[in-house]
Amino acid sequence: MKRISDKRLLAQVAREGSTLSGAARRDFLKKGIAVAAGTVAAGTVAAETEEGGTLKVGEWSRRLGRGVVTVPYGSPSRFESHVVRRNVPWLTADAVSSVSFTPLHELSGIITPNGLVFERYHAGVPEIPPEEHRLLIHGMVERPLVLTMEDIVKLPSESVIRFLECPANGGMEWRGAQMEASQFTHGMLSCCEWTGVPLAVLLEEAGAKPGAKWLLAEGADGAAMTRSIPMEKALDDALVVYAQNGERLRPEQGYPLRLLNPGWEGNTSVKWLRRLKAGDSPWHHREETSKYTDLMEDGKARRFTWVMEANSVILSPCPEKPWSGARKGLTEISGLAWSGRGRITAVDVSADGGANWRRATLKGMVLPKCLTRFALPYEWRGGNLLLQSRATDETGYVQPTLAQLREVRGVESIYHKNAIQTWGVEDSGAVRNVQIS
Numbered sequence: 001m002k003r004i005s006d007k008r009l010l011a012q013v014a015r016e017g018s019t020l021s022g023a024a025r026r027d028f029l030k031k032g033i034a035v036a037a038g039t040v041a042a043g044t045v046a047a048e049t050e051e052g053g054t055l056k057v058g059e060w061s062r063r064l065g066r067g068v069v070t071v072p073y074g075s076p077s078r079f080e081s082h083v084v085r086r087n088v089p090w091l092t093a094d095a096v097s098s099v100s101f102t103p104l105h106e107l108s109g110i111i112t113p114n115g116l117v118f119e120r121y122h123a124g125v126p127e128i129p130p131e132e133h134r135l136l137i138h139g140m141v142e143r144p145l146v147l148t149m150e151d152i153v154k155l156p157s158e159s160v161i162r163f164l165e166c167p168a169n170g171g172m173e174w175r176g177a178q179m180e181a182s183q184f185t186h187g188m189l190s191c192c193e194w195t196g197v198p199l200a201v202l203l204e205e206a207g208a209k210p211g212a213k214w215l216l217a218e219g220a221d222g223a224a225m226t227r228s229i230p231m232e233k234a235l236d237d238a239l240v241v242y243a244q245n246g247e248r249l250r251p252e253q254g255y256p257l258r259l260l261n262p263g264w265e266g267n268t269s270v271k272w273l274r275r276l277k278a279g280d281s282p283w284h285h286r287e288e289t290s291k292y293t294d295l296m297e298d299g300k301a302r303r304f305t306w307v308m309e310a311n312s313v314i315l316s317p318c319p320e321k322p323w324s325g326a327r328k329g330l331t332e333i334s335g336l337a338w339s340g341r342g343r344i345t346a347v348d349v350s351a352d353g354g355a356n357w358r359r360a361t362l363k364g365m366v367l368p369k370c371l372t373r374f375a376l377p378y379e380w381r382g383g384n385l386l387l388q389s390r391a392t393d394e395t396g397y398v399q400p401t402l403a404q405l406r407e408v409r410g411v412e413s414i415y416h417k418n419a420i421q422t423w424g425v426e427d428s429g430a431v432r433n434v435q436i437s
């Protein structure tokens with residue numbers, strides 16, 4: 001194989017982005033292939049390959065495997081049992097009013113598998129027979145409606161891939177780096193393909209009156225969670241959804257019906273949706289005055305801060321996915337970026353705490369209000385790094401540094417911490433959650 005110099009390779013990578021030539025890809029693999037050819041695990045049979053290498057033939061290749069429908073609804077390989085939602089026990093008093101986190105660092109692409117979508121409940125998961133579920137649309141409407149699931153499913157549907165993020169994501173990090181895991185610093189975040197009916201269609205059926213400026217959305221859980229939604233959002237891109245990544249909603253995500261407000265605070269996407277009431281002003285329910293407001297330094301609070309601003313995080317490497325020594329040489333940095341205002345247009349990566357930046361490649365689909373995968377080939381020579389990613393969205397908004405965010409918002413808030421994350425990569429490849437000013 002023709003060797004090409006690292007300098008040429010990096011230049012080529014910069015030119016071609018993720019579409020590496022065969023020679024460049026082989027350089028990524030050089031070390032791996034050399035090791036694999038020399039190692040054959042005990043108890044396995046070595047088979048000669050045409051190229052003269054050896055291939056491990058396990059005992060699984062010498063008997064029959066299990067047949068169809070042994071598992072009527074499939075689940076991941078048992079070797080992937082570490083890929084699970086996790087919670088932070090000290091964060092909440094009990095499990096029914098709590099949150100679990102998506103293991104973002106274990107995922108590829110942009111879709112969150114249904115079983116790994118983070119959960120946020122105020123009163124646990126209700127078990128609702130779909131045939132008994134009803135959606136009431138009333139208040140300032142010409143024709144109040146009581147809809148069954150059948151009624152809703154027969155309407156023309158739409159499918160969109162959108163992220164959903166709790167505004168408390170990263171909320172433990174305002175005063176200092178605290179959680180040694182990307183799952184806990186960024187995992188109140190998911191991205192699914194959602195299918196349902198535009199709320200605008202339902203409001204047209206009901207005939208919203210001209211003075212109707214707000215909607216009260218209410219869930220059928222024990223908390224009867226309610227949120228006030230402005231009519232502009234309802235008529236813009238809000239959906240009443242019943243399916244998630246191809247199947248009906250998971251109970252955790254609001255089965256059989258939930259509201260989805262793309263790009264907005266997760267709490268506005270009311271699950272187990274049973275009621276929509278049109279009115280001329282927002283409802284002053286308990287949560288709106290005490291929770292989901294951003295406390296500022298001067299004691300005032302921001303409220304109705306609905307949009308989730310541009311954010312990003314590097315997930316390879318991260319504290320749970322350190323780099324091993326074998327990674328030295330050319331490797332790939334990758335992560336996720338998202339913005340509640342629209343498409344991600346650029347992600348820059350720094351290895352020196354923000355002094356120098358290089359533009360990453362956006363991979364696969366780049367959709368509005370959707371997780372976007374970015375990656376950058378990187379020559380890792382060891383030493384200490386301060387790895388950062390910085391997202392820009394189509395409105396021109398650039399993800400702020402922590403110092404910039406603290407300057408405007410102080411440190412009293414729990415919500416909307418979308419500052420640039422810094423991972424300290426040590427010479428050993430270990431990754432620490434660090435904050436730099």
Ligand SMILES: Nc1nc2c(c(=O)[nH]1)N[C@H]1C(S)=C(S)[C@@H](COP(=O)(O)O)O[C@H]1N2
Nearest residue numbers: 118119120121122166219225266267270271
């Ligand atoms: N009815 C109801 N809807 C709800 C909640 C709830 O407790 N009850 N939690 C909200 C919050 S705070 C968030 S962040 C999202 C989380 O959605 P998920 O559990 O599908 O990830 O649901 C929202 N919708």
Ligand SMILES: [Mo]
Nearest residue numbers: 120166266267
């Ligand atoms: Mo939330």
